[in-house]
Amino acid sequence: MSRTYTRNARWLTYPDIDDVPLEGTQAALAAMRAEMAPFRRGVGLFGVSRGAEHALLVGQLLAEDGCAEVPDAVAVHSPPDATWPAFIVADFQTGKPWAGDRARPAWSWRSSHERTRPGTRLCPGPVPYPVFIAQGTEDMTWDADMARRLVARMTRSGSPPEAHFFDGEGHSFRAASRNREWALMVAFFSRHLTKGGQPL
Numbered sequence: 001m002s003r004t005y006t007r008n009a010r011w012l013t014y015p016d017i018d019d020v021p022l023e024g025t026q027a028a029l030a031a032m033r034a035e036m037a038p039f040r041r042g043v044g045l046f047g048v049s050r051g052a053e054h055a056l057l058v059g060q061l062l063a064e065d066g067c068a069e070v071p072d073a074v075a076v077h078s079p080p081d082a083t084w085p086a087f088i089v090a091d092f093q094t095g096k097p098w099a100g101d102r103a104r105p106a107w108s109w110r111s112s113h114e115r116t117r118p119g120t121r122l123c124p125g126p127v128p129y130p131v132f133i134a135q136g137t138e139d140m141t142w143d144a145d146m147a148r149r150l151v152a153r154m155t156r157s158g159s160p161p162e163a164h165f166f167d168g169e170g171h172s173f174r175a176a177s178r179n180r181e182w183a184l185m186v187a188f189f190s191r192h193l194t195k196g197g198q199p200l
Helices: 023-039 050-064 091-092 144-156 173-193
Strands: 046-049 072-076 131-136 161-168
Touching: 023 050, 046 050, 046 173, 050 072, 072 173, 131 144, 131 173, 144 161, 161 173
Parallel strands: 046 072, 072 131, 131 161
Antiparallel strands: none
């Protein structure tokens, strides 16, 4: 199979997380906000693992730039506390994770990597939206200490998240814990995506 593909369609055959332009998420948020406005509902983001990194970083950049698409709430499962290098599927298939360039950016913003390069701290200052964090204490993919550092950083900055640590759970939760996480997250979004006091 050829590795010649367009930037917008490359995920169809090679789902690498490699220099992904975050403006696509901004555009999606704008479209969702327009759709939900008549119903007096806000718009939130939810991400798992690298998706959690994505959600936190997009919200951070939109807030820093004063964009209208800033989410009303963000929920994440197993988040890192900083951005990671590009995820190249071929490296993992050879059994040598991160075999490539550790400085290669996973994300771009406004055609730049200045604020998205690997090692960029997530939530380095106050954020204007509530954040929900769920993390397993026995996560072997993302060490739970990353989530603990993120919670501590946000608390110090005056934006303490709603954080839930699930004892004995790994990167993927077992059924009972997953159901509990979803119940907590639905309640979180119900509180924060409501306009004018109307229940979701």
